[in-house]
Amino acid sequence: MKARLHVPAVLLAVVASAAVAGCGGGGEETSATAVAPPSKLTDRVLVSGANPRVKPADLARPIAEYKRYVAAGLGRMEGDVRRLGSAVDAGDLAAARRAWLAADASYESIGAAYGAFGDLDARINGETAGLRGGASSPDFTGLHRIELALFGRGSTADAGAFVPRLAADVRALRRQVPGLAIEPLEYVLRGHEVFEGALDLQLSGRASPWSSDALVALESNLRGTRVVIGTLRPLIDPREPLLVGRIDRSLDALARTLRGLAGPSGAMPRWDRLPAAEKTLVAGQTAAAAEELAYVPEVVDPRPLVPERPAIGEVQAE
């Protein structure tokens, strides 16, 4: 059978722009020979052929680096949860809320690894969505159950039972980190999916309905994304030399906006009380960053080129 390959994006861009330049590119039915509109793809600069495709093994070092970062983040979160427990025990609502925001920020900064956390992610960060009974479900126990107590009900007592369990879950998770299996493909996808998650869950207000701490979470998402991009940079730069610069510019713009919104103490305003113009700015810059980050997985995709699936009639009996 013919083993046609998908044309890699590198070649595709060249073919497409050759067509644009009027050098042909005649009309076969395959996408590679379609006449290109002035699309994003034709605007790419991929250093054609200079570097082989990324292999899963190339991602071992970035993932190892990222795991160290995750372990540090969870270590910080353990401290946050300890302070949360003390404040809850003392009945100090304001201190409990501060500690909760810090814990949520810690967890939101390691989002690229959530997929590897298994059940512990749902225990720590589960939301009411999808739970029978919603907030009253017995399975609603983690950060957001405590958020409901502290921010929704203004009660430290209501949080009391859940803090020790959260502390135990975070500790268990931190201990698991060295053995955590983060799949190479999943890791490169998280390079932009953390921002997609922020647009879907944080800026909609769904993730943290009681504390409305989307800006806190977004700043953490940004920090974590920078770490992911930093670990991947040695693989990205030789293949698409300007991509990281573009990503950095978009993230810098958002970071500046977020810092500008923080109060003198550094505390973020609630998302649901932010004026519409500032929401528009944050959402726009977040989406603009997602547009840039979306190119990451392609450039460092660790999968081998997949042979095109045979058409009917092409498959011959062995």
Add this chain to the structure above:
Amino acid sequence: MSVRRRELLLGGAALGAGALASRVPGGASAGAAEAPAAADASLAAAIPFEGPHQAGVLDQRPPRAVFVSFDSIAGSRGELAAGLRTISERARALTAGYAALFGPTGEGPTPDSGILGPRVDPDALTVTVGLGASLFDGRYGLAGRRPTGLKPMPTFPDDALVDAECHGDVLLQLCANSEETLLHALRDISRETRGVLGPRWKIEGFLPSPGRESGAGRNLLGFKDGSSNPDVTNDRTMADLVWTGREEPAWARGGTYAAVRIIRNRVEFWDRVSLSEQELMIGRDKAKGAPLGTDRELADPDFSSDPDGKRIPLDAHIRLARPRTPESEGSRILRRSYNYSRGYDEADQLDMGLVFVSFQRDLEAQFEAVQKRLEGEPLVDYIVPTGGGYFFLPPGVRGSQDWVGSALFV
């Protein structure tokens, strides 16, 4: 966004990726030339993007439109200019049509949303850009360049404006034969300008099927609307009534001012009113659209022979809007409205009405003069203006490298 990608492209040439160095605007025409012919005439209909004036003003209305008002979130004047330029670059390609590059699956962001299939047909698409007065504040150093007649839309006495659907820095008016063409264009432009323009409000409009009857289309009050528009084929009339001239700074000549008004119709209340009462409020026969006492839609209502309003009441809508006196003819406006419909209100009443759009050379001498005459008309009980804004439409683009608004940044 694409201008940065274009910088990228030039950088690529410097890096030796020479095959990628072709400038993208040429890509649009090359793409159009290579695109297979459209299956039907309405898909093939192309309205040129380039010209002395912007498209989407004099052209016959295609049946669908979307109006999106944006606030600029650009961090600098350069970013704003780049965003506006991107709109024109995309508009040039989208209005000409091209063969969409779908790209192989699993290879990064799809270059095209694909919602039109492999061929992006022009489908009578127009992309029209307007600038609101707020863009000329201190943010981008444009304060000194505001077009003479541009100001924020005021609140008129019968208005019930909702701030969330008023005003805006940049208006995008997209018109086309089909809704999917509009949404394809909007998604395409948005993904390229997301970091520059944040949406403020959006409303979609439609027209009745043209095959239904001749003459002006009906609004959702059931009356023919737009019958007495000025003649768009008369250049002299358009120069007098629509296009800006020497009263404006050089960069702003050949543009026009748009008054966009979201005017809700209280259709359920309206339907509970008798036909004769409706006709007296409007001044037209509902079935034919003819001015009362005449038999043709385009007949002159001849107000001078009816000074006491026995045939057409003195406060009828068409009489106040256009009294047809020598003094009032200079205040004529070019209307290009669409109907809209969008769900129910808190009282479970249908929320539908008119996206009123008028183009004029002078907002105060034309749109506002008409508006003032209409104040307190009997029809106001049935219509509720809730949003919209004033926008200046810069002149059209000259040549393949030009973009709408470019002269503002020179």
